[in-house]
Amino acid sequence: MYVKKRREECVLFLDEGFSAESVAVRLRTAGFTVQRFPEWFRDENNQTRRNVLDPEIIRFCHKNGWLLVTRDHEMKNLHREEIRKSEVAILATAHNSAEDQDEWVAALINLKSRILREFRKHERPWFATFSRSAVLTITKIK
Numbered sequence: 001m002y003v004k005k006r007r008e009e010c011v012l013f014l015d016e017g018f019s020a021e022s023v024a025v026r027l028r029t030a031g032f033t034v035q036r037f038p039e040w041f042r043d044e045n046n047q048t049r050r051n052v053l054d055p056e057i058i059r060f061c062h063k064n065g066w067l068l069v070t071r072d073h074e075m076k077n078l079h080r081e082e083i084r085k086s087e088v089a090i091l092a093t094a095h096n097s098a099e100d101q102d103e104w105v106a107a108l109i110n111l112k113s114r115i116l117r118e119f120r121k122h123e124r125p126w127f128a129t130f131s132r133s134a135v136l137t138i139t140k141i142k
Helices: 021-029 054-064 080-084 101-111 112-121
Strands: 013-014 033-036 067-070 089-093 126-130 136-139
Touching: 013 021, 013 054, 021 033, 021 101, 054 067, 054 080, 054 089, 089 112, 101 112, 101 126, 112 136
Parallel strands: 013 033, 013 067, 067 089, 089 126
Antiparallel strands: 126 136
């Protein structure tokens, strides 16, 4: 089957688990284009919204054509129907047990060329996990 390559820029949308400014700075320094959760999800008092439900974030990333980066590796199972209704690409940590977030950021940086390639060529919607040792596993959501 032929899959049309996409031409849009790969923008990483860092959800709450990766939303620290220091993470964004490291990823931008590595050459990624980055958007952060607190920049887009604000309440009426201009405070970062809390407890935003995953389906809203999935729809937001689909609408903008951004790659959702999350620590929620169960999102694929919990929100399969919402993902199926979209053309979103989601990249999640393989598990949540790493104590040091820097290890996840280092893995993202090590996977940069593969992430950019897969973002453009892989049929959507897709869900991928990555390990701290920079192993990327992609699953087409059917």
